[in-house]
Amino acid sequence: MTRSPATPLPPPKARRRLRETAALTQTQLADRVGVTPGTVRAWESGRTTPRGRKREAYAKLLKTLAEEETARQARQEQEKQEEQAKRNQEREQKQAQAQKQDQEGLREPELKPEPEPEPKPEPVALTPAQAFDALYAFSAPAxxxxxxxxxxxxxxxxxxVERGFQAAWERWPEVARDRDPVGWVRATAxxxxxxxWQRLRPRHxxxxxxxxxxGDRTLLNTLLRLPPRHRRTLVLYDGVGLDLPETAAETEASTxxxxNRLLRAREAVAGRLxxxxxxxxxxxxxxxxxxNERLRAAEPPTxxxxxxxxxxxWTRAAIAFTVALIGTTALTVRTAPxxxxxxxxxxxxxxxxxxxxxxxxxxxxxxxLRQKLRDQLQDGPERLSPRLE
Structure with missing residues (x-):
C-alpha cells in the first residue's frame, strides 16, 4: 500500500507573510489550527515542519489566506485604477478652469512650495558577517x-554550539529574520x-x-541519569527560563x-536531592x-x-560520488552482454x-569366412542361378 503524498506547504518566509498580511497574530492562527503559538513560531522559522492532520489544517488555512490576499490585491488594484481615473478627471477640470481664469484675468499668482526638510541619515546596516559575529558573541557563552x-x-x-551556529550561517538570511535567532541556534545545538550517534565516537x-x-558533581550526575527528553525539558524550563508553550514548541511535543516530562524530571531530582x-x-x-565550569567558545570568524x-x-564529496557513480554506470553499460x-x-x-x-x-x-566371401562372385547372372552342391 502506497502512502499519499503530503500536502505541499509554502516556504517559512511565505507562511509568516501570509499571516501578517491577513492581520493575524500567532496566537489567533494557533487557535484556528489547534496548536500552541510556540508551534506556529517554530513552523514559521523553519525549525520544525507540521505533520499529519495538523499539516493538512495548516496548509488549508494558508491556501485560504493566499486566496484572500489575491482577491484583496485585485480589489486594491481596481480601487487604485478608479482613484487614478478620478485624479485625472479632477486635474483636467482644474486645467480647464485655470485656462478659463487666465483668459478672464482672474487667476491669482501661484505660491512657491516650501522646501522639504532634508531626510535624516539612516543608520549604517551591518553586513551578514558582522551581524552573525554579534549574535555569536552575545549568545555563544551562555x-x-x-x-x-x-x-x-x-x-x-x-x-x-559551533555546529548550531555553522548551520545558522548556512541559512543566515532565514535565521537573521527570525524573531528568536538564539532559539533557532539553541534547538539545533x-x-x-x-x-x-555521539555514543559511537571514540571520545565518548x-x-x-x-x-x-x-554538590555540583552530584547534581550533574543526577541530570545525566534523566532520560534525554526529560533532561532537555528541565534545562529549558528551569535552566533557560522558557515558559511551557515555548518549551513544548522547541522539544516538538504537546503542552x-x-x-508531564517536567514534573517527572523534578521528582527525580528532588528524590535524590x-x-x-x-x-x-x-x-x-x-x-x-x-x-562554575571553565567553558570556552571559539572566535566567530573561526x-x-x-x-x-x-x-x-561535503559539496566536493557529493560531486566525487556522483562522478564515480556515473563512471561505474558507464563501465557497466559498456561491458554488459x-x-x-x-x-x-x-x-x-x-x-x-x-x-x-x-x-x-x-x-x-x-x-x-572372409576368404570365402572374397572368392565368391559379387554380381552377375551366375550368382542368381542355383546349383547343387
Missing amino acids: LVRQTFLLTGRREQARES YEYALSP RHPEPPPADP PATA PALADPQVLHRRLAELAS VRRGGERRARF THYEPPVSPGQAVRGVPQRVAPGALSDEELE
Whole structure:
C-alpha cells in the first residue's frame, strides 16, 4: 500500500507573510489550527515542519489566506485604477478652469512650495558577517554552559554550539529574520548534542574530569541519569527560563506531554536531592553549576570558516560520488552482454549403455569366412542361378 503524498506547504518566509498580511497574530492562527503559538513560531522559522492532520489544517488555512490576499490585491488594484481615473478627471477640470481664469484675468499668482526638510541619515546596516559575529558573541557563552548541563562534557558542548551556529550561517538570511535567532541556534545545538550517534565516537569512551565541588558533581550526575527528553525539558524550563508553550514548541511535543516530562524530571531530582524540590532553588543551582565550569567558545570568524570548509568538503564529496557513480554506470553499460545466453545445464550420468569394444585380431573362423566371401562372385547372372552342391 502506497502512502499519499503530503500536502505541499509554502516556504517559512511565505507562511509568516501570509499571516501578517491577513492581520493575524500567532496566537489567533494557533487557535484556528489547534496548536500552541510556540508551534506556529517554530513552523514559521523553519525549525520544525507540521505533520499529519495538523499539516493538512495548516496548509488549508494558508491556501485560504493566499486566496484572500489575491482577491484583496485585485480589489486594491481596481480601487487604485478608479482613484487614478478620478485624479485625472479632477486635474483636467482644474486645467480647464485655470485656462478659463487666465483668459478672464482672474487667476491669482501661484505660491512657491516650501522646501522639504532634508531626510535624516539612516543608520549604517551591518553586513551578514558582522551581524552573525554579534549574535555569536552575545549568545555563544551562555549556550555552551546550557549544553554542558545536557551532556556533562565540555568539548561536546562547545562543538554542539559551533555546529548550531555553522548551520545558522548556512541559512543566515532565514535565521537573521527570525524573531528568536538564539532559539533557532539553541534547538539545533541541543539536537546535535543529544544525538544517539555521539555514543559511537571514540571520545565518548573516555570520561572527562567531573566538577570539583561535590554538590555540583552530584547534581550533574543526577541530570545525566534523566532520560534525554526529560533532561532537555528541565534545562529549558528551569535552566533557560522558557515558559511551557515555548518549551513544548522547541522539544516538538504537546503542552501536556511537556508538563508531564517536567514534573517527572523534578521528582527525580528532588528524590535524590531533596533540597532542590523548590523550583527557584533548582534554577539557581543549575545556573551555578553551569557558571562554575571553565567553558570556552571559539572566535566567530573561526566558526564561520569552519562551517564554510565543511560545506565545501561535503559539496566536493557529493560531486566525487556522483562522478564515480556515473563512471561505474558507464563501465557497466559498456561491458554488459548485449544478448541472452542460456546457461549450460549440468551433465547427468547415463547408465545401461554397453561399453565400446576396441577391434582386435580376427580368429581362424573369421579369416576363413572372409576368404570365402572374397572368392565368391559379387554380381552377375551366375550368382542368381542355383546349383547343387
